[in-house]
Amino acid sequence: MTHRISRNTWTAGGIAAALLMLWFVTTGDTASGARLRSDPEALKLLRNAEGAARTTPYEGTQFITAWSRSGMATTSLVKVMHVPGDGTHMRVQSTTADQGGQMFEADDSERTGGLTGYTPKMLDLLARNYAVVRAGEGEVSGRTTSVIEARRADGTAAGRFHIDGQTGLMLRRELLDQQGREVNLTFFTEIRPVVPKAQFVTASAPRTVEAPWAHQLAGADLGSLRYHGWPVHSDLPDRLSLYDARQLDGDGPVVHLSYSDGLSVVSVFVQRGTLDADSVADWHKATRGGRTVYLSDTVQQRAMWASRGYVFTVLADAPPPVVDSAVAALPHGETGFWGRLSRGLNRLTSWANPFA
Amino acid sequence: MTHLGERLTALVDGELGHDERDRALVHLAACDQCRAEADALRVLKRRLRAMGDALPAESLLSRLQAMGEPGDPLPPEIRRLPGQSRVPALTRPRDTRPVAGRPRSAAAACRRLPRGRYLVAGAATLAVLGIGSAAFAAGSDPRSLPRVAPSVEQFAVEHALTSGDVPLTDPKPAEKTSDSP
Numbered sequence: 001m002t003h004r005i006s007r008n009t010w011t012a013g014g015i016a017a018a019l020l021m022l023w024f025v026t027t028g029d030t031a032s033g034a035r036l037r038s039d040p041e042a043l044k045l046l047r048n049a050e051g052a053a054r055t056t057p058y059e060g061t062q063f064i065t066a067w068s069r070s071g072m073a074t075t076s077l078v079k080v081m082h083v084p085g086d087g088t089h090m091r092v093q094s095t096t097a098d099q100g101g102q103m104f105e106a107d108d109s110e111r112t113g114g115l116t117g118y119t120p121k122m123l124d125l126l127a128r129n130y131a132v133v134r135a136g137e138g139e140v141s142g143r144t145t146s147v148i149e150a151r152r153a154d155g156t157a158a159g160r161f162h163i164d165g166q167t168g169l170m171l172r173r174e175l176l177d178q179q180g181r182e183v184n185l186t187f188f189t190e191i192r193p194v195v196p197k198a199q200f201v202t203a204s205a206p207r208t209v210e211a212p213w214a215h216q217l218a219g220a221d222l223g224s225l226r227y228h229g230w231p232v233h234s235d236l237p238d239r240l241s242l243y244d245a246r247q248l249d250g251d252g253p254v255v256h257l258s259y260s261d262g263l264s265v266v267s268v269f270v271q272r273g274t275l276d277a278d279s280v281a282d283w284h285k286a287t288r289g290g291r292t293v294y295l296s297d298t299v300q301q302r303a304m305w306a307s308r309g310y311v312f313t314v315l316a317d318a319p320p321p322v323v324d325s326a327v328a329a330l331p332h333g334e335t336g337f338w339g340r341l342s343r344g345l346n347r348l349t350s351w352a353n354p355f356a
Numbered sequence: 357m358t359h360l361g362e363r364l365t366a367l368v369d370g371e372l373g374h375d376e377r378d379r380a381l382v383h384l385a386a387c388d389q390c391r392a393e394a395d396a397l398r399v400l401k402r403r404l405r406a407m408g409d410a411l412p413a414e415s416l417l418s419r420l421q422a423m424g425e426p427g428d429p430l431p432p433e434i435r436r437l438p439g440q441s442r443v444p445a446l447t448r449p450r451d452t453r454p455v456a457g458r459p460r461s462a463a464a465a466c467r468r469l470p471r472g473r474y475l476v477a478g479a480a481t482l483a484v485l486g487i488g489s490a491a492f493a494a495g496s497d498p499r500s501l502p503r504v505a506p507s508v509e510q511f512a513v514e515h516a517l518t519s520g521d522v523p524l525t526d527p528k529p530a531e532k533t534s535d536s537p
Contacts, residue, residue, distance in 0.1 A: 050520070119520045186521075212517045244518050252502055256511070258518050267515040273504035300515065304506060313506040315515045344491030 038132040042148045045163045046123055046132065052168035058082050060141075060191030066184045068301065069320035080188075083195065118262070121243040126150055126262025129239050130158060138162050140171040141188050150263055156180065159263040167193045175263055177319040184317050213256060217245035230255060230270060231310060237325035240266055259326065264318030266326045271313075275306035288324055291332035307332045359383075360390045368397040 059082070065075040079091040118126065126132060130150035135157075138147045145162035152158050157180065162172035172187035217225070222232050222245060234242050236259050244258035257268040283294035283304065293305040301323045303314040308331055316323045360380055366372050367380045384391045515521075 119518070122519070213514060246514070246518070248514075252504065254511075256514055256518070258515075260519070265515070265519040265521075267511065267518070269506065269511050269514075271504045271506065273502040276503045276505040279505040279508075300512065302508065304508075306504075309501055311504045311506060313508060313511055315508075315511055317519065317521065341488065341491050344494035345487075348487075348491055348494055 038127050038130075039134055042132045042134045043123070043127055045134075045146055045148055045168070046118075046126070046161065047120075048168045049161070049163050049170040050118070050120060050123065052164075053082070053170065055084050056082070056167050056169055056193060057084055057195040058167070058169065058191055058193045060188045062186060063189045064186045066300070066317070067182065077189075118260075119244075122260045122262050122265070124262075125241055125243060125260055126159075129261045130263070135160070137165075138172075140164075141190055143171065143191070145171055152178075162187070164191075164193075169193070175317065175319070177321075183319045213246040213248045215247040215249055217247055217255070221245075221247075225255065229309075231308070231331045232257060232270075233330070235259075236266065237329050238264070238322045240264065240322070240326060264316070264322050266314060266316040266318055266323065268326075268330065269313040269315075271311045272309065273306075273311055274309075275304065275311045280304055288327045291328075293327060293332075303327050305332065359387060360394075364390060364394055365397060368394060368401060 058080075060080055062078045062080050063075070064078060065073055067073050076092055080088060082088045130152065132148060132150050135147045135149040138145045140162045144165045146165060148161045148163065149157045150159035150161075156178065157176055159176065160172075160174040161170060163169070164171050169191070171191065173185070174182050175184035177183050225232050232242075232245075232255070239261045240259040241261070242257055243260055244256075246256045246258075248254040248256070252271055252273060255270045257270065259266040259268065280294035283296045283302075286293055286295045288303070291305070291307075293303050296302040296304075301314075301316045301318065301320065303312075303316075303323070305312055310331070312330055314323070314327055314330070316326070318326075360367065360383055363372065363376070363380055367377060367384075372380060384394060
């Protein structure tokens with residue numbers, strides 16, 4: 001009897017342990033955090049690159065290209081000048097762009113990443129979702145770099161960064177899909193870490209000062225939006241987490257929800273209303289998740305549709321499958337009795353628990 | 357002289373045939389012992405019938421029985437033996453007879469559907485209808501919504517600024533490149 005009881009106890013304990021392990025494996029961050037170990041030195045280099053972008057004077061030419069799902073490449077060339085304490089002056093001189101322009105981003109904002117392609121918040125997500133490791137040395141524009149890779153759980157590289165050995169600046173950034181192909185590439189074709197000669201030009205020339213929308217949305221604001229029916233998701237597929245939310249106030253407010261896994265960035269802009277057909281005249285119609293959306297593959301992947309009284313605009317720097325999953329997960333307009341019932345139930349649920 | 361014996365009971369119960377009853381009655385007329393016994397039986401029968409009349413009403417019985425549901429006797433208390441970690445689950449032999457052949461318990465036989473179940477079912481139906489109606493009403497598309505033309509270029513700048521990238525305007529796609537994936 002004692003042996004049988006003991007065996008039963010072990011069996012029950014084993015099953016419980018197996019279920020616990022299954023739960024850890026199938027649920028998100030804790031499992032991935034435990035499984036994907038990052039190199040602290042690699043993370044430190046990335047953090048320093050974000051700081052160096054604000055504290056180092058430099059001027060150079062940045063080459064930005066992205067590949068769409070159809071294989072089309074879109075390229076832009078940007079002249080960049082940075083003066084510490086002042087800001088970054090950018091002049092788009094794209095060979096394939098039909099319009100350029102110049103912009104200025106002030107240094108007073110610590111939220112942006114200084115053209116590194118990530119912000120401090122995104123860096124936290126990167127460390128959570130990927131194994132960030134050093135991968136030897138490389139060379140960009142004649143300068144020796146430390147190569148850092150963000151690797152998936154299967155060991156494949158999802159992102160690759162080149163950090164300048166002298167200045168700590170980010171000189172090259174690659175976003176790779178599951179097959180190892182580049183889907184987004186940003187690098188300096190030339191860079192000089194000196195105080196830009198054109199500083200006086202930056203200061204005196206007419207310039208468009210760009211800054212993120214000032215009205216940041218905190219947790220309570222997002223809860224209030226949900227309560228009033230706005231579709232605000234905390235997460236999207238492929239471990240995309242909401243890391244920033246802002247609102248452009250005005251007659252028709254626009255809510256900007258920023259999602260990232262640390263590498264890919266998906267911006268969702270939500271407005272109240274119905275979609276003006278002229279806005280998507282040059283976009284092509286496609287089906288995502290069984291519903292109609294309008295797509296435009298430029299240097300970003302873009303999607304637009306209207307649903308349930310809201311207009312959604314998605315801009316993404318991410319592999320196409322990631323964008324597709326995100327678009328499919330966002331609300332789309334069901335019709336008929338069941339669609340209306342489903343809409344109503346969702347609305348009632350959000351009223352009952354606005355923070356869900 | 358032979359006494360009536362068991363036929364006396366049959367006589368009192370009125371179960372004797374016509375001729376036999378006549379013969380019994382003739383015997384009773386001549387036999388004091390049997391007559392006294394017959395009188396005693398009749399008195400007993402009257403009393404029994406009187407007791408039957410005094411039984412409680414059927415509805416009262418039903419209510420009393422319903423109060424006792426589930427009515428099954430409590431299982432006997434089983435003590436653990438020294439060294440025994442748990443009490444045996446079975447407290448009586450397993451009933452292997454077909455379900456149809458098993459005797460129904462008194463409580464089950466007299467079980468009535470309690471009124472509470474109807475109340476619960478009614479309340480649940482009302483709740484489903486209520487929630488459904490509320491959801492249908494809440495799911496209506498608001499009318500007179502503004503027509504929106506999203507300012508994609510403005511969004512692109514905002515997207516870049518919040519992701520640490522260069523704010524780009526809208527470039528046109530280049531021709532397909534050979535090194536593209």
